[in-house]
Amino acid sequence: MPIWPRPSMHCWPRPPDKACFPADFPYNSGTMLFLRSSLFHAGMITVVVVGSFVVVLCRPFLRFERRFVLASWFTRGVMWWLGVTCGLKHRFEGMENIPDGPVIFFAKxxxxxxxxxLQSYLPSFFWILKREVMWIPIFGWGIATLNPIAIDRSAGRAAVEQIVLQGTARLERGWRVMIFPEGTRIATGDTRRFGMGGAVLAQKSGCPVVPIAHDSGSFWVRRGFHKKAGTIRVVIGEPFCTTGLSPDDINAKAKTWIDTTTAALEQSEETPGS
Structure with a gap:
């Protein structure tokens, strides 16, 4: 029996007819938006600090999948608090598309x-991330307990080789790997060329790719303080076989699906009246 929940949909916190606030509650008015966002950030920082220390202290006693689940308890706490304070809910679609074996997630x-x-609701995986994340005090310590593949993005070909070497080792053991192929946060409506690391890993390992699209940037703006109320939708696509495909073909196929699905989500956002 898997140690993670795999429902087809997650939605905080309760059915619409039992919401904490009336439908016309001013979630996104100027003053209210600032106050709610401030309250969320205070709670998020507290949860991240406590969670990071707990995971670090428990590392010697727990194998990877148990550490992953432990970290997920705290990230779920952040997700819950986001819904309570900011009215920002979420819905996952396509969870049934995640196979049981090793896969490579390509996420927007x-x-x-x-x-x-993704840490909260997907089955255990290894992150591929920039090494600077590991340098963040306290938070970086917690991330380090999850044994990510931390790369120097300025290293070019050496970074790709590191992804292939360490990623293949994890995939061969039956694990999953998560990468943001755009390499950085992209503003809503924008796109960026995919890096080659994930695609080369997929080609050389022969593992399928599972694309993931969402519209989080419409509610949680990159480098922004305010968190707008609404419902973020995450769509998990069907895995596609990478056998016989070049890295460029793999990136093109994943990018086409992710960009098309993301654009469709952004055109049908669920935002309460302000």
């Missing part, structure tokens, strides 16, 4: 929201 990157959400 618009904000910090998806780092909490």
């Amino acid at each position: 990157h618009q904000s910090a929201w998806e780092t909490f959400a």
Whole structure:
């Protein structure tokens, strides 16, 4: 039996007819937006600090998948607090598309929201991330307990080789790997060329790619303080076989699906009246 929940949909916190606030509650008015966002940030920092220390202290006693689940408890706390304070809910679609074996997740990157959400609700995986994340005090210590593949993005070909070497080792052991192929957070409506690391890893390992699209940037703006109320939708696509495809073909296929799905989500956002 898997140690993670795999429902087809996650939605905070309760059915619409039992919401904490009336439908016309001014979630996104100027003053209210600032106050709610401030309250969320205070709670988020507290949870991240406490969670990081707990995971670090428990590292010697827990194998990887248990550390992953432990970290997920705290990230779920952040997701819950985001819903309570800011009225920002979430819905996952396509969870049934995640196979049981090793896969490579290609996820859209618009904000910090998806780092909490993907950690919270997807089955255990290894992050591929820039090494600077590991340098963040306290938070970086917690991330380090999850044994990520931390790369120097300025290293070019050496970074790709590191991804292939360490990623293949994890995939061969039956694990999953998560990468943001755009390499950085991209503003809503914008796109960016995919890096080659994930695609080369997929080609050489022969593992399928699972694309992930969402519209988080419309509610949690990159480098922004305010968190707008609404419902972030995450769509997990069907895995596609990478056998016989070049890295360029793999990137093109994943990018086409992610960009098309993200654009469709952004055109049908669920935002309460302000």
